[in-house]
Amino acid sequence: MRSVALLDGGLGQEIYRRARGVSSPLWSVAVMLEQPEVVTAVHADFIRAGAKTLTLNTYAATPTRLRKQGLHKQILAIHQQAFQALERAIDVTGVQVDIAACLPPLTASYQGQPARTFEDVRDEYATLVQLQAGADVFLIETMTNTLEAKAACAAASDLGKPYTVAFRLEANGRLKSGETLAEAVAAIKGYSPAAVMLNCCDPELVTDTMPELVTLYPIAGGYANAFKSVEAVASGGLVDTLEARPDISPEAYSAQVRQWLADGACVVGGCCEITPEHVRFMADALAGDFNFVRLSQLGLRSASEGH
Template identity: 30%
Template structure:
């Protein structure tokens, strides 16, 4: 399988990932008070998602993550979608991002000193479907085999939509990463990055060691990059150091803006007095991260700052 990440990083030092989708949509006035979260807008208001995608491209993002994080067959069925409707919606999340990149790339002015941006199809965790905050604990109460089956149909559907890679993201526990790797090996899919959500500088949210997770993932050819997302940025430099100690694979980091998140109310309380997002990103790069972006609460302005700082 072609490793699009490695090919990209052979031509430029860093790959800039986009920033938040859900919190950015809310910032623009969208109500996401729904178990489908941003995926609901794929049906109700795809133009808003397209607008956010476009703004991130113009800010300097080299990779768009699709709006499929919360789009699962099980979650959509719960809302009355048929299997065929769910397939169309999940495929559309990829098509929408690809179309925005094609439109952006059609303007020669946007190609100056740039490679054509990539599409990473988002595969959110089982806890996102539960929508009960368990995506931040990994306390699911189901087996690894059940996790494989939960993710199977969405993974197949996303791959058929032909994104450049998969973004298996915000994974709170090692079992879910193993399940997704098993599935990718079984389906012989496109490459993926695996990114965990973490509780501190050494442990993912399930309290398992990030170093042990990275050591296992290092041996898996389907994993093109690995790292951390939707995590307090103050922990990221330490986490990158832990990962780098056991793997030479590219490290991906796109933490949130910083703050405390309540998984039940789905609200953020900001933390004051920490360095700027771009200042912290310089430290992540220094520790060895090569794919860098933002998660919850980050904006196109943050991504513009990252692109300017890291592409000098």
């Protein structure tokens, strides 16, 4: 039976959805500062659903974003709180899972290539790597340009732990920067990430693109979102404006994931609006055909071994 790494679902959106009266550009991080028990509860629900690798609630906690909100001095405390929230969920459930650090876009999601130097971007990612150094694996995710993707890889490789890269594609199949998927994979291949994935785009787009991705990189995967559109956020709006697609039921999403696996994916999970119920259905429906494991159990080389 083939081993497949099973990630959690849309952590930030699930936290934000459950929160009481929190509206902020910092999204789920703002919830964690005011209602940390919500974050622990969401983590625990994903663990109980069957997820084997759980992501820290640090997506919006980049130095750039915290500085913009006047919270940069709290960056260490925020990352420590993210670890505590997940560790409490692990203790409550009694299940051993991988803790995955998050290296997201530094300014906001769904943007093009930033007007910054490689060294400047790498240094900011290096700060995030050190703040999350206690994680088992690193997820570089929602990448829309190769500058941030390469800089995040360079920073993550210094730690010597497995890390993956996930690109976000537009409807035309290209990154927001205009680069093709083949160009994006070629740009980071020399860093030898443990896996290359697609995330935070429509499930149908992941399904259409997975056959190409598995030819571009030996360990591939995907985790899609279920938003109707992300244009409001891409234009600077808050996540409050986003709506979930009612047609992406747990059954419908699992059918898409089954196709990714049939095409050769080795890592699957969910992004925004993919709930614990989606993950539970997926884990149950596919359990007879695949052995779900933690990301670190896929026999992945560490970054230092890739050179």
